Amino acid sequence: MDFSYDNEQTALREAVAGLLTKAYGGDERRTVTRSEPGFDEATWGRLAEMGVLGLPFAEADGGMGAGPVEVALVATEMGKVLAPEPFVETVVLAGGLIAALGTETQRTELLTAIAEGTSIVVLAHAEPGLRWSPSAGSVTAEQSGDSWTLTGVKEPVPHGARADSFVVSARTADGATQLFLVGGDAEGLTRTGYRTHDGGRAARVAFAGTPAELLGEAGGDRTADVERALAMARIAYANESVGAMDTALAMTSEYLTTRKQFGVTLNKFQALTFRAADMYVSLELARSIALWATMVADAGGDVVLAADRARLTTSRAGRHIGKEAIQLHGGIGVTAEYKVGHYTSRLTAIDHQLGDGDWALGRLAAGVAGHESVDPLS
Amino acid sequence: MRLQLSPEDQSFREEMRTFFTREFPESIRDAVKAHRELTRDQIVESQRVLNKAGLAVPHWPVEYGGHDWTPLQRHIWHEEMQAAYVPAPLAFNTSMVGPVIAAFGTQEQKDRFLPATANLDIWWCQGFSEPEAGSDLASLRTSAVREGDEFVVNGQKTWTTLGQHADWIFCLVRTDPHAVKKQRGISFLLFPMDSPGVTLRPIELLDGGHEVNEVFFEDVRVPAENLVGEENRGWDYAKFLLGNERVGVAPVGHVKRLVAEAKRHAGEITVGDSTLLADPLLAARIAELENDLLSLELTALRVVANSADGKPHPASSVLKLRGTELQQAATELLVDVAGPDSLASFATEGSDVPEWARVVTPQYLNFRKASIYGGSNEVQRTIIAGTILGL
Structure with missing residues (x-):
């Protein structure tokens, strides 16, 4: 049992923190998220140069051969400054599926391109009304000989307008969920991009008999693979949200010690400092479970269960800290000019990205009779 | 970062588990399990058994019966003890006055009091x-x-x-x-x-x-x-003592036991065609409590894993605050599982209400104390706001 980073991990964390503070230490994020593509291509390139975009991929596939711990610490640093680059979406989610299922050619080509920062690949999985299911919904895949075509609508697809290519989930004639690769310039593909409330980007991506390439070998149902990839992404998001909560609380504490009302700084009011103390409790509990889920992933444990547990606690904490950060700032917290509200907005987006707290609780409640108690070390 | 215990800590855990579950008197563990009040003799016997095995005062100086255990090993000792329904050594002796005498007492006081304190010859x-x-x-x-x-x-x-x-x-x-x-x-x-x-x-x-x-x-x-x-330096010793009191006060093992017990009873109570445990609202409440407890236990592990240099980890202040909240939530859960049976609190032996359901409400009421003693939870919030957040 060891919660500390080794020397290499500490060095990576410092390097990433340095890069991101340079990119987003001031007011840059607002400018970047107000123009397309909603993130900074130059920062993306620098992350690639540092090796960050290939961290979890095997060296043979053009990656660094690192693991969930390295991914988590990058996500945490991104959360601290609300970096809008699609790290989790491209590297963990789409990249994770390609790494797990792709043929050797697919892995070499796509993962190398992701790692080098030359290609943004995202997972097009969500469909209106699908509510975080690991199976595909109404998008269908039709086979004709060796070739496939897709029909239907995926939405919201993160960074769907900017993406160079997609991993798309679709139902085959036998009802199974399969995964396909679709190029951004594929025939019959239409994308309508828009801004999301947290400064991010999403799109409606429509397929009309769009040619697609099967990801990996044919056969089977990919629901369990999608579930696993979603779990890895949930764990990364849990760490990202801890980074965001960390900064939101730090900003709030700073504000309480400088803002004056009634002739004194706000930290003279116990009604406020006690609420800040409760935010700290939520933050540390969330940090513990995010680190634990990361270690479960690293040790090859039950990532789906660990991700649900991390999801529940970080969802509760994110809502608590996000809402209190605004309230303790007062009106300025609701403005777009001031940073703290953006943390709340981002935490809200993460919460609904791949399953919210109540959703995770429902899954955990269904299994509550299956164990006497929970042992984090087993 | 590593999830598993090291092989040494793993075997340490096994050793503790074996002692507490196989060699400790069964009758005392049964009494704890049934939430019965222990007699003075049972408490004394319990501590003497632990002391004989060298497990009553592991955090004391080695020359007075302590061990050079790591903070993680102390945590494991404490958790395994709670999990096995073994009563913890009397806190007034082993966590409070003992360490004060060991740190600040004269040689004469140490010789006179420490062995008798460890063995509960003096209460x-x-x-x-x-x-x-x-x-x-x-x-x-x-x-x-x-x-x-x-x-x-x-x-x-x-x-x-x-x-x-x-x-x-x-x-x-x-x-x-x-x-x-x-x-x-x-x-x-x-x-x-x-x-x-x-x-x-x-x-x-x-x-x-x-x-x-x-x-x-x-x-x-x-x-x-x-x-x-x-003379006149007693406040320093009291602060030292209260510091020890707060460390390890996260009653993770105890709360785990209470939640497991609530689940066991809820699984045996029939509601319609099913059991109370299958009720989605109750199942969700239990699942959330289990998750809260997991995050508390992990925070306790973070604290012990990172406090090897003797300085308390800042997150340690979370343990008392959150630990007692969860302890209270678990005692409340048991009352709710007992439902109407919980009203038979002081029923005597002839009652048809099971013993566990008779003790849950007194226990719930008693444990309102947990957020008050050892530095009330409001004091803990003051500490967090002041010393950690700089407010």
Whole structure:
């Protein structure tokens, strides 16, 4: 049992923190998220140069051969400054599926391109009304000989307008969920991009008999693979949200010690400092479970269960800290000019990205009779 | 970062588990399991068994029976003990006065008191709180006036837990009423409970039990050799003691036991065609509590894993606050699982209501204390806001 980073991990964390503070230490994020593509291509390139975009991929596939711990610490640093680059979406989610299922050619080509920062690949999985299911919904895949075509609508697809290519989930004639690769310039593909409330980007991506390439070998149902990839992404998001909560609380504490009302700084009011103390409790509990889920992933444990547990606690904490950060700032917290509200907005987006707290609780409640108690070390 | 225990810690855990579940007296574990109040004899026997096995005072200096365990090993010891329904060694002896005497006592005091304290040959009680000095402990007024080689003690203490069993009391007394800072005029005295002038009045609690007392002192004469450390420095020793009290106060193992028990009972209670445990609202409440408990346990592990250099991890202040909240949530859950049966609290042996359902409400009411003692949870929030957040 060891919660500390080794020397290499500490060095990576410092390097990433340095890069991101340079990119987003001031007011840059607002400018970047107000123009397309909603993130900074130059920062993306620098992350690639540092090796960050290939961290979890095997060296043979053009990656660094690192693991969930390295991914988590990058996500945490991104959360601290609300970096809008699609790290989790491209590297963990789409990249994770390609790494797990792709043929050797697919892995070499796509993962190398992701790692080098030359290609943004995202997972097009969500469909209106699908509510975080690991199976595909109404998008269908039709086979004709060796070739496939897709029909239907995926939405919201993160960074769907900017993406160079997609991993798309679709139902085959036998009802199974399969995964396909679709190029951004594929025939019959239409994308309508828009801004999301947290400064991010999403799109409606429509397929009309769009040619697609099967990801990996044919056969089977990919629901369990999608579930696993979603779990890895949930764990990364849990760490990202801890980074965001960390900064939101730090900003709030700073504000309480400088803002004056009634002739004194706000930290003279116990009604406020006690609420800040409760935010700290939520933050540390969330940090513990995010680190634990990361270690479960690293040790090859039950990532789906660990991700649900991390999801529940970080969802509760994110809502608590996000809402209190605004309230303790007062009106300025609701403005777009001031940073703290953006943390709340981002935490809200993460919460609904791949399953919210109540959703995770429902899954955990269904299994509550299956164990006497929970042992984090087993 | 690594999830698993090291092979050494793994075998340490096995060793603890084996001792607590195989070699510790079954009758005492059964009594704890049934939430029965332990007798004085059972508590003494329990501690002597632990002490004989070298497991009563692992955090003490090695020469007085302690071990050079890592903080993680101490945590494992504590968790395994709770998981096996083994009562923890008497905190007044092993966590409070023992470490103070070991750190600040004279050689004579160490030799006289430490072995007897570890073995519970002396039962200690705590004389800190007073009617007018609760969370604001430093405003205590019990006085000790030096007369020759004696102190004469007058005043009153309260919330003296298990004082009715105690042989000795460790007491904070005011020796300098004129000190500029009230913290500077306090001393740490030890004296027998059967000293002339000491009287004890039981306080009945909401659960019907006799757990705490008021203790009155009228011209109690205490030999000066029973002063611990320096005169008027008692506040420093008290802070040291309270620091120890808060560490390891996260009752993870205890709460785990309570939640597991609630699940077991809920699984046996029939509701319609199914069980209470299958009720989605109750299942969700339990799942959330289990998750909260997991995050608390992990925070406790983070604290012990990172406090090897002797400095407490900042997150340690979370443990008392959150630990007692969850302890209270678990006792509340048990009452709700018992439902209408919980009203049969004081039913006697002829009752058809199972024993567990009869004790859950008194337990719930009793555990309202947890967020008050050991530095109330409001004091903990003050500490977090002040020392961690800089507010």
